[in-house]
Amino acid sequence: MESAIEVLDLVTYYGERKILKGISFSIPTGMTTVIVGGSGCGKTTTLKHLIGLLRPASGSIHIHGKDIATMDDTSLDEYRKKMGVLFQGAALLNSMTLAENVALPLREHTRLKGSVIDIIVRMKLDLVGLSGFGDFYPAQLSGGMKKRAGIARAMAMDPVILYFDEPSAGLDPVTAAGLDELILRLHQVFKMTVVVVTHELPSIFKIADYVIMLDKGEVAFVGTLDEFKKSDKTIVRTFLERRPEEESYSPDNYFKIITGA
Amino acid sequence: MPQIVENVLGAAGRKTLSLTKDLHKVAVLINEVFYWTIVSPLRGKPPRVRAAISEMVKTGYDSVLVVVVIAFFVGAILALQSAYQLKKFGAMLYVANLVGVAITRELGPIITAIIIAGRSGSAFAAEIGSMRAQEEVDALLSMGIHPVRFLVVPKLIALMLMQPALTTFFDVVGIFGGFALAVTLLDVNSASYINQTINALQVNDLVTGLVKAWAFSVVITITGAYQGFQVNAGAEEVGRRTTASVVTSIFMVIAFDLFFTALFYYFT
Numbered sequence: 369m370e371s372a373i374e375v376l377d378l379v380t381y382y383g384e385r386k387i388l389k390g391i392s393f394s395i396p397t398g399m400t401t402v403i404v405g406g407s408g409c410g411k412t413t414t415l416k417h418l419i420g421l422l423r424p425a426s427g428s429i430h431i432h433g434k435d436i437a438t439m440d441d442t443s444l445d446e447y448r449k450k451m452g453v454l455f456q457g458a459a460l461l462n463s464m465t466l467a468e469n470v471a472l473p474l475r476e477h478t479r480l481k482g483s484v485i486d487i488i489v490r491m492k493l494d495l496v497g498l499s500g501f502g503d504f505y506p507a508q509l510s511g512g513m514k515k516r517a518g519i520a521r522a523m524a525m526d527p528v529i530l531y532f533d534e535p536s537a538g539l540d541p542v543t544a545a546g547l548d549e550l551i552l553r554l555h556q557v558f559k560m561t562v563v564v565v566t567h568e569l570p571s572i573f574k575i576a577d578y579v580i581m582l583d584k585g586e587v588a589f590v591g592t593l594d595e596f597k598k599s600d601k602t603i604v605r606t607f608l609e610r611r612p613e614e615e616s617y618s619p620d621n622y623f624k625i626i627t628g629a
Numbered sequence: 630m631p632q633i634v635e636n637v638l639g640a641a642g643r644k645t646l647s648l649t650k651d652l653h654k655v656a657v658l659i660n661e662v663f664y665w666t667i668v669s670p671l672r673g674k675p676p677r678v679r680a681a682i683s684e685m686v687k688t689g690y691d692s693v694l695v696v697v698v699i700a701f702f703v704g705a706i707l708a709l710q711s712a713y714q715l716k717k718f719g720a721m722l723y724v725a726n727l728v729g730v731a732i733t734r735e736l737g738p739i740i741t742a743i744i745i746a747g748r749s750g751s752a753f754a755a756e757i758g759s760m761r762a763q764e765e766v767d768a769l770l771s772m773g774i775h776p777v778r779f780l781v782v783p784k785l786i787a788l789m790l791m792q793p794a795l796t797t798f799f800d801v802v803g804i805f806g807g808f809a810l811a812v813t814l815l816d817v818n819s820a821s822y823i824n825q826t827i828n829a830l831q832v833n834d835l836v837t838g839l840v841k842a843w844a845f846s847v848v849i850t851i852t853g854a855y856q857g858f859q860v861n862a863g864a865e866e867v868g869r870r871t872t873a874s875v876v877t878s879i880f881m882v883i884a885f886d887l888f889f890t891a892l893f894y895y896f897t
Contacts, residue, residue, distance in 0.1 A: 419771050448773035459768035461760075473772045521772075 372397040372529060372561040373418060378427035380413060387413050389585040390427065395578070400555050400562040402572050404607065405582035411565045412456075414582065415533055418563065419453050420444045431529070449477050452522030453531045457538075458514040460506040466493065466517045467502030473524045492520040496550060512543035519550065523558075530554070532564040536571050548574045569608070572596075581607065658777070658855050665778040666785060680783035688749040688784070689791030693798060696744055700799040703736055704728055704806025712815050721817055725825035728807030733834040737799040739886055742845035745792060746878035750853040753784055754874035757857025758867040766858070777854075785850045792846035793839045800838065837893045844889060845882050852878040 373395035380388045388410050395401045403411045416422040417429055420436050428435045436447055460469045470489045474480060480488070493502055496516040506514055515535060522530060532551065536544035548571050555562050555575075566572060572579065572593070579596040581589035581604060588603045589596060596604065605611070670676060711727040757780055760766050766776045804826060811817040856874035860866050 416767075421767055421770060445773040445775075448771055451771070453768070453771040455764045455768055455771075457763055459764040461765055461768070462763070472774070476772070476774050525772075 370397045371395060372432060373563070374428075374430040375414075375417075376428045376430070378414070378417060378429065379425045380417065380422060381425055382413075387585050388417075388424070391582065391585070391587045393580050393587055393590050395561065395563060395580075397561050398559055399577040400551070400564065400575050401578040401580060402576040403563065403565045403580045403582065404567055404572060405588070406567065406607070409582040410585045411567075411582050412533060415531060415563070415565045419451065419531055420448060449473070449525055450527055451529045451531065452519075452525065452527035454515060454518045454522050454533065454535060456534045458506070458511075458518035460514060460517055460521065462506050465503050465505055466498065466509075466520075469506070469517065470502075470521045470524050472521070477525065488524070489520075492523050493517070495523065495554070496520045510543075512539055512547065515539070515547055516550065519554070523554070526558075527560060529561045529563065532562070532566075534566055535564065536566060536568045541570075544568065544571065545574075551575050569610070654859075655851070655855055658781075658858065659851060661775070661777040662781055662785060662851060662854075665775060665782050669778065674778070676782045676786060677779065680779075681786040684783045684787030685791055687752070688745065688787050689794060692744065692748055692791075692795055695748070696741055696795050696799055697802045699740060699744060700732075700737070700802035701806035701809075703740060703799075704732060704803035704808075705810040707731060707736070707803075708807035708810040708815065712811070721811075721815055722821055722825050724807065724811050724815065724817065725822045726829035728811075729804055729826045729830045730834055732803040732807070733800050733830060733838045735838075735886075735890070737796050737803060738838045738841040738845060739882065741792065741796045741799045741842060742849065742882045742886075743879055745788070745795070745846070746849050746852075746882060747875055749784075749788065750849040750878045751871050751875050753850065753853030754856040755867060755871045756780075757854055758860035758870050761858060761860040762862050762864070762867055776858075781850065781854045784854070785847065788846040788850050789843060792849075793842045796839060796842035800835070833893075833897050837889070837897060841886060841889050844885055848881045848885055849878045852881055 371394040375394070376392050377390045378388050378392070379386070379390050391410075391414070403414060405411045413422065417424055417437075418431075420439075424437050427437065429437045431447065434443075434447070436444060439447065460466070461472070464472070467486075467489050470492050471485050474485045474488060478485075489502060490499070493499055496519050498513060498516055498520065501509070501513070501517070506517070509517065535547050535551065539547065551562065551564065552575050554560075562575075564571070564575060576593045576596075579589065579591060579593055580587065581596070583603050589599060589601060591599070597608070599605070665674075666676065707728050708724050711724045712721060715721055715723050715727075757766070757776075760776075760780070766780075769776045769779055808819070808822055808826070811822050812819045853874045856870040856877065860870050
């Protein structure tokens with residue numbers, strides 16, 4: 369299995385707090401890898417490192433053989449042109465129409481004629497089921513439509529790696545299922561490497577080929593979806609069976625904390 | 630060491646560290662603004678001209694009315710206040726000198742800067758801050774688009790052109806406000822007032838005022854952008870940073886004004 373991304377001993381801090389405690393994993397080329405874990409386990413922080421928004425305190429992130437952790441800004445921008453990202457809230461530029469949003473990377477990074485860009489934009493919007501919505505502003509769209517438009521923008525430069533940060537967050541189950549279907553279809557058609565950060569079990573079961581599970585800033589599981597489902601690790605079972613974690617405070621300790629006794 | 634001394638030294642240390650951090654962030658932003666405005670176009674990456682024109686409309690054209698009205702009032706007020714003293718010496722005609730010089734050298738640039746800081750500087754901070762809070766700035770970075778080039782440079786170019794233009798408007802209308810008041814309420818002869826103004830004003834007065842206006846535009850843009858980029862999350866922080874941008878801009882504008890006034894006093 370060839371690796372598109374190799375993360376080695378990644379350590380990062382927010383202030384004094386250690387968020388990622390030396391995690392290592394590989395993401396296979398051409399597969400849909402899902403990074404899962406409970407809230408606050410470090411999965412979004414990991415994604416921010418993979419897309420070059422954060423620099424690690426130590427460790428390396430090799431993407432197609434190049435370490436983006438030590439890259440200069442110019443090389444990092446070159447890498448970013450070959451990837452697409454769908455942010456949690458879609459992060460469309462609210463002052464621009466959908467068509468302008470999708471056209472943005474093309475206008476900034478290519479010398480294509482305006483008419484060619486218009487055709488590409490229409491194709492990308494059609495790809496995500498938003499034909500005819502090019503003149504709409506993000507504020508005029510539903511949450512699901514914004515995410516689809518976000519995917520169209522992420523696909524604008526024909527990326528080799530596509531990242532999704534919690535694609536189902538804030539969506540109803542039907543819209544979320546539709547989005548999963550779209551991710552699956554895009555992956556099947558374009559055969560690119562897809563990395564999805566999520567904690568939604570139905571999404572994981574539907575789209576994942578490969579699963580990386582994080583827990584408290586450490587890698588708890590790495591393997592295929594089948595291995596993940598069959599794993600007997602406590603942390604994996606707790607996650608899959610949606611069992612609540614034990615309370616970290618006993619009633620007595622909690623009483624002491626709130627009374628300051 | 631007594632507890633109180635430890636507390637005071639601790640607080641001073643923390644404040645110094647935080648100030649050093651802020652200064653470093655401002656220096657990085659100034660460096661990036663300088664790079665994307667001057668160096669990057671030389672390397673074949675021109676600024677976003679259309680966005681700059683759109684910003685010119687928002688910061689310049691849309692501010693004309695408020696600047697003009699305030700300028701007229703300020704000119705009239707200045708004429709009245711100077712007449713209050715000058716009439717004691719029978720030197721009412723010198724109202725024209727005072728209004729002309731005070732407006733072109735000082736009040737024009739500084740009041741326009743305060744209006745722009747409140748109107749456009751705050752809008753810069755709010756816009757960039759909301760974009761930070763909604764991950765739009767991260768989205769730009771992830772597309773390989775530098776947010777300083779995309780967001781700050783068009784605003785800077787627009788304000789660098791519009792601030793001197795608005796200041797010129799202020800100067801003309803302010804002098805007209807003083808003229809209108811002097812010829813109506815103070816019974817000054819209109820031809821004498823105009824002659825007196827022309828004789829009193831030198832090119833230097835106009836140029837120093839416009840140089841100040843240009844410097845203020847840079848200060849207001851950098852301050853608004855800096856405060857906007859400091860937003861991490863939430864509407865409350867956007868509001869706080871917007872207020873901070875106005876207060877800091879006005880403070881910085883007055884500090885720079887003192888610097889430039891001293892400079893021009895000794896070197897012109």
